[in-house]
Amino acid sequence: MTTPRRALILVDVQQDYFAGPLEVQFPPHAQSLPRITAAIDAARKAGIPIVAVQHRGGDGSPVFDPATAGFDLHPEVESRLDADAKRVTKEYGTVFGGTDLLAWLRAHAIDTISLVGYMTNNCILASAAEAETHGLTVEVLSDATGAIHLANAVGFADAQTVHATLMTLLHSNFAAVAPTSRWLRAVADDVALDRDNLVQSARAGAERARQR
Numbered sequence: 001m002t003t004p005r006r007a008l009i010l011v012d013v014q015q016d017y018f019a020g021p022l023e024v025q026f027p028p029h030a031q032s033l034p035r036i037t038a039a040i041d042a043a044r045k046a047g048i049p050i051v052a053v054q055h056r057g058g059d060g061s062p063v064f065d066p067a068t069a070g071f072d073l074h075p076e077v078e079s080r081l082d083a084d085a086k087r088v089t090k091e092y093g094t095v096f097g098g099t100d101l102l103a104w105l106r107a108h109a110i111d112t113i114s115l116v117g118y119m120t121n122n123c124i125l126a127s128a129a130e131a132e133t134h135g136l137t138v139e140v141l142s143d144a145t146g147a148i149h150l151a152n153a154v155g156f157a158d159a160q161t162v163h164a165t166l167m168t169l170l171h172s173n174f175a176a177v178a179p180t181s182r183w184l185r186a187v188a189d190d191v192a193l194d195r196d197n198l199v200q201s202a203r204a205g206a207e208r209a210r211q212r
Contacts (some may be wrong), residue, residue, distance in 0.1 A: 002192075003190055003191070003192075004112040004137065004190075004191075004192045005106075005109055005110050005111045005112060006043075006048045006110065006112045006113070006114055006139075007049045007050070007051055007105060007108070007110045007112070007113055007116050008034065008039055008040065008043040008048055008049070008050045008051070008114045008116070009051045009095060009114065009116070009117075009141070009210075010040070010050065010051065010052045010053060010073075010077060010114050010125070010128065011053050011095060011115055011116065011117030011118060011122055011123050011124060011129050011145075011153075012053055012054060012055045012117050012118050012119075013033075013036060013052075013073055013077045013116075013117045014055065014064065014069070014070065014071060014072060014074070014118075015062045015069055015070045015071070015072050015074060016063045016064055016070035016125050016144075017029065017032035017074075017118045017119070018074065020070070021062070021092065022063055022119070022148060023148070024119065024146035024147070024148060024159075024161075025146070025147065025148050025149055025159035026146060026158075026159035026160040027143055027145075027146050027159075027163070028146075029146060029189050030049060031143065031198060032064060032143060032144055032146045033065075033074065033146065034139065035093055035116070035142045035179075035180040036076075036077065036116045036117065037076050037077065037080060037161065038144075038180055039114070039116050039141060039180055039184070040077065040080045040081075041080065041145055042187050042188075043114075043126075043183050043187070044080070046187050046188075047085075047107055048076050048114075049086065049094055049110065049173070050081065050085045051082055051085070051086040051087075051088055051095075051101065051104075052060075052072060052073060052077070052085050052086070052088070052184065053088045053089075053090055053095050053099075053101075053117070053123075054073065054088070054089050054090070054174055055090055055091070055123070056071070056089050056090065056091055057071075057090075065207050070091035072121055082098065084133075085111070086101075086104055086171070086177060088100075088101050092126070093123050093124065093125075093126035093127070094123070094124050094127045094129075094130045094183065095127045095157055095158065096124040096130050096131075097130075097133070101135055104141065105136070107139070110136075111135075111136060112137040112138070112139060112192070113131060113134065113136055113137070113138055113139070114127060114136055114139040114140075114141065114174070114183065115138065115139065115140050115141070115145070116141045116144035117126060117145060118145065118146055118178075118190065119145075119146060119147055119148060120145045120147040120162065120163050120166050121147045121148065121162050121163075121166060123134070124140060124166075124170075125166055126146050126208060128140060128170055128174045128175045128179050129174055130193065131174075132174055137176070137192070138169055138170075138174060138175035138176070139175060139177075139178070139179045139183060139185050139193050140155070140167070140171075140176070140177045141178065142167050142176075142177050142178065142179055142182050143179045143180055146159075146163065147159045147160075147162040147163035147166070148162070150162060156161060168201075168212075170194055171195075171196050171201070172197070172202075173197065173198045173201075176192070176193035176194060176195040176196075178193050178194075184197075196203075
């Protein structure tokens with residue numbers, strides 16, 4: 001097993017996710033934020049490069065307007081970033097769209113990105129899926145991310161269902177999904193996280209369905 005060359009990607013840990021219409025519901029941000037900061041502290045100790053991403057809405061946008069405090073990174077995150085942290089501003093769900101992140105990862109010989117932040121149902125999902133097309137290995141820290149309740153013309157899904165479903169989906173193909181505690185051990189041991197695959201997940205899913 002090759003040793004991963006990681007970068008920790010902090011996806012949109014911005015104030016607008018801590019209150020208002022996009023407030024993260026599951027896991028509650030009171031639980032996920034300490035996991036995010038633990039990952040930052042571990043990455044700094046291990047010398048893992050850190051990328052801080054912020055989503056930019058348009059001027060006057062109800063969320064992520066750069067002229068408002070909602071655009072800012074949470075103070076617990078901002079206070080942990082030093083001058084070496086890579087800063088990225090994006091306008092799309094994926095961290096790669098319209099940014100120089102991929103070029104920066106290539107320049108630093110990064111082959112594995114560890115995603116934390118918000119939201120599971122938007123930017124984490126989009127970033128993990130696109131990373132496959134760039135030949136990058138993805139890790140998602142399940143308790144350092146979070147989702148919101150969703151309802152529209154198609155239906156309703158509560159945040160816990162959204163998050164659990166997407167973690168299962170991501171681990172089936174796009175990423176190695178694990179709690180922060182397991183990621184911290186993997187970082188300390190300088191090893192990759194265990195991965196699943198679509199065929200294995202499909203077989204296990206069919207068996208679980210038969211047992212219901």
